[in-house]
Amino acid sequence: MNEAFARLDAVSRLVIEARGLTTPPVTPEEGTVYAVGSGATGAWAGEDGMLAIAVNGGWRFVVPKRGWAAWDVALDRGLVFDGTDWADTMAAPSAGGAATVARVIEFDHVITAGASNATLGVIPARGVVHAVTARVIGAITGTGTTGWQLGVSGSPDRHGTGLGLALNSYAAGVTGQPVTYWSDTPLLLTAEGGDFTAGSVRIAIHLTEFTPPRAV
Numbered sequence: 001m002n003e004a005f006a007r008l009d010a011v012s013r014l015v016i017e018a019r020g021l022t023t024p025p026v027t028p029e030e031g032t033v034y035a036v037g038s039g040a041t042g043a044w045a046g047e048d049g050m051l052a053i054a055v056n057g058g059w060r061f062v063v064p065k066r067g068w069a070a071w072d073v074a075l076d077r078g079l080v081f082d083g084t085d086w087a088d089t090m091a092a093p094s095a096g097g098a099a100t101v102a103r104v105i106e107f108d109h110v111i112t113a114g115a116s117n118a119t120l121g122v123i124p125a126r127g128v129v130h131a132v133t134a135r136v137i138g139a140i141t142g143t144g145t146t147g148w149q150l151g152v153s154g155s156p157d158r159h160g161t162g163l164g165l166a167l168n169s170y171a172a173g174v175t176g177q178p179v180t181y182w183s184d185t186p187l188l189l190t191a192e193g194g195d196f197t198a199g200s201v202r203i204a205i206h207l208t209e210f211t212p213p214r215a216v
Contacts, residue, residue: 011051011062014070016079019086028054035064035086077103085214097214103127104204111140111199115191116156119203122184123152127207131174132159132187135202140165144194150203156190165199178208 017028020037024044028034034052036044043059044052050061066083078089085097093099107121123129134150142165150171151158159173187203189196 011068014051014068016051016070016072016086018074019072024052024059025054030054030056033070036061094213097211099211101209101211102207103209104206106202106204108137109187109189109201109203110138111189111196111201113195113197115195117189117196118153118186119189120186121203121205122186123181123205123207124209125181125183127205127209128178128180129175129205129207130178131172131206133173133204133206134160134163134171136164136167136169136199137202138198138200139167140199140201141197142191142194142199143197145191145196146193148192148196149188149190151188151190152185153188156188159187162192 015033016035017032019035021034022037022040022044024042025034032054036047036050036052038048040046040048047061049064051064053060053062064081066081068081069089070079070081070086071077072079072086079086080089081087082093082097087093087097087099088101088103105121105124107119109117109119109121111117132150140148145165147162147165149157150160150163150173158175158179160171163169163171187205189201
């Protein structure tokens with residue numbers, strides 16, 4: 001591949017596979033881009049903070065410019081370079097790197113048999129939750145089950161009760177006041193009137209997170 005073309009293509013449609021890596025991937029896909037972390041080694045030594053582009057079996061490096069936008073594959077979110085670091089595009093940043101970040105964390109949960117299910121996806125520690133919404137993407141079945149609740153341990157109906165079982169039934173569980181979770185917390189799905197047998201639900205956690213000023 002022509003190296004000049006490869007660089008232009010990489011930065012004009014900037015997709016970052018991962019940020020903060022210090023060791024180059026062994027067999028990167030041609031044209032993939034990584035944001036090099038501090039203390040990089042090997043072929044990335046001395047290239048801290050650069051964008052590393054895999055080209056023709058090697059690496060070419062580009063200095064990111066203030067205002068460049070990118071998509072972070074690992075985090076599944078947009079980024080913008082603030083002149084020092086990559087910040088979430090949904091952030092309200094300060095000059096020192098502090099930020100208020102609005103996020104939606106979405107995942108699918110496959111229901112297993114039983115009275116309740118805890119999700120593998122979690123509300124992150126120190127996240128301030130405004131709502132949890134959900135959509136039934138595989139009809140929910142169960143012995144005697146008439147509906148279901150969505151919440152967390154200790155408050156199983158915080159985000160919904162009497163929710164539907166059929167395909168495309170949904171929950172729009174707005175909290176009366178934002179709720180802060182101090183540790184990673186799974187969601188809890190609880191069957192009403194019986195036990196779950198099967199089904200699947202797409203869940204979205206709507207929250208705000210706070211980033212402190214960057215290190216000096």
